[in-house]
Amino acid sequence: MKKVLVIEDEDLVRKSLEFRLKKDGYQVTPCADGRQGIQAIENEKFDLVLTDLMLPFNNGLEVVSKLKSISKETPIIVLSNIGLEHVVLDAFNLGADDYMTKPFSPNELSVRVKRLLNK
Amino acid sequence: MIKKYIYTVSILLVSSKVTNAQNQSWEHVLDLLSTQLNSTEILIRVCTVLLIIFSLFFLGFFATLMIARSKHRNEDNYRNDIKEKYELLLTGIIFNDEEEMQTEEWKSSKKRVVDHFRKRYLRKRINKKYLRDHIILLHKNFTGTAADVLRNLYIDLKLDKEAIRELNSPDWGTQANAIKELAQLNIVEAKKKIKSRTFHENQILRLEAQVAVIAMEDDDPFSFLGKDKNHLTEWHQINLSKIIDTINREKLPLFSRWFNSKNNSIVEFCIKMTLQYDQFESIPNLIELLNHKSQNIVGEAARTLGEFSATESQPMLLKAYRNAITPVKKKILTALGKCGTHELIPFLQQQLVQNEISIAMEAGKALRLLGDDGIQVLKDQTNSLLYGVGEICKHLLDERI
Secondary structure: OOEEEEEOOOHHHHHHHHHHHHHOOOEEEEEOOHHHHHHHHHHOOOOEEEEEOOOOOOOHHHHHHHHHHHOOOOOEEEEEOOOOHHHHHHHHHHOOOEEEEOOEOHHHHHHHHHHHHHO | OHHHHHHHHHHHHHHHHOOHHHHHHHHHHHHHHHHHHHHHHHHHHHHHHHHHHHHHHHHHHHHHHHHHHHHHHHHHHHHHHHHHHHHHHHHHHHOOOHHHHHOHHHHHHHHHHHHHHHHHHOOOHHHHHHHHHHHHHHHHHEOHHHHHHHHHHHHHOOHHHHHHHHOOOOOHHHHHHHHHHHHHOOOHHHHHHHHOOOOOOOHHHHHHHHHHHHHHOOOOOOHHHHOOOOOOOHHHHHHHHHHHOOOOHHHOOOHHHHOOOOOHHHHHHHHHHHHHOOOHHHHHHHHHHHHOOOHHHHHHHHHHHHHOOOHHHHHHHHHHHHHOOHHHHHHHHHHHHHHOOHHHHHHHHHHHOOOOHHHHHHHHHHHHHOOHHHHHHHHHOOOOOOOOHHHHHHHHHOOOO
16 A cells, blocks of 8 residues: 655635545555654655645645655655745755645646656 | 739728829829820721621632632533544545535434434533634635535534624624624625624724625625725725635726725725736826825826826826926836936936936836936046935946845
């Protein structure tokens, strides 16, 4: 079973994502902030990371940067309310594999996760 | 008793020996002593009463604190319990496959769940409020089928009625939140009530209502711009433009429709929107605004004409320049640089060599925008003896800047 790390500070959204990804057949590890997320990345190997951008303690860009310094091949999807060009470019320049602006379709997310895991 | 006896005897002995005058002074001392004794007693009594009052007050306060704490804890536990139930309901309903959701089996089981939920967990108003908050939060984050399912659930559970009822609340904050919620879920039934609040005296409520109307209304959503007599603050304008940015461009009106509004802040806002959405057909109306009494409006119109490169506005810009205040003059010069022709070079050169540095700088920038001929003027002036002109020209010609 593929392992997915979900880092999202909004409780209900995190649980919803967890529910959806579990339904899709993945093993999900939820984290509520950037610090927890980075700790999880350091302690465990994941097949995919899904992170929000605006997170407490360490933001999503720091998570992307940390993940890529540890494991370049692990794909990462960034979720954010911010659709500004420079923010999206920053995320991609740091190594994000995909970027989704909130609100997003959970079905679309599901397809994107599947596509990245099958690469 | 013995002490009292000795005391009485000694008093009598003493009193028998002393003179009348001495007797009087003793009485005076005893009077004083008894008065003091009485006042001390009163003081002790007062202190005792105060002590009792404070003790009672402290006990009461402590008891209230403990009751409040326990109530708060119970509420927290209840909220967490109910939250879990809501999470289960919401995640269970919204993340089903579309195909699965079309089946009769799914529809009937959903109905059963919703009915059970309504009877069991939605009796209290506070519970309904929690669920509404949860639905709104998820609706803000998700689109597509999940968002549709959330909206349907909201209506099935009759939560829209609760929000509509809150529109009648005397508290403007409650009303504003209800408007936000109803707009988020596009509850068309509430449109009329929301529209009536677009002129409310409370600025935040008015703003929320206007934002909601823009998002929900298909038939002339911007009609409030023609009637609103209140000043649109920068914050208000930012919020309106943010929501305008999310709606279909085809729904956008020509904002020049409100250029003749008596409310100057609305005219300014409409000029900004004209520029934002490239409404070039409004150029003649923008040129007319160069005659406006408000200098802010003249400045905004000039800026927009410059951005539109509206060459035909050149004569009117020059006319407006004569009577303009310095900040507006600077805007007009910038506009002339963007939409002007070579015929302007003598005029801009004249502005460059005049005394006011800020205006000279804008004139220099405008000359630079006009291309080779303008740049030649700047080069010719680099050795000017006039105060600041040479420096401005050198600065503008510096390729590093």
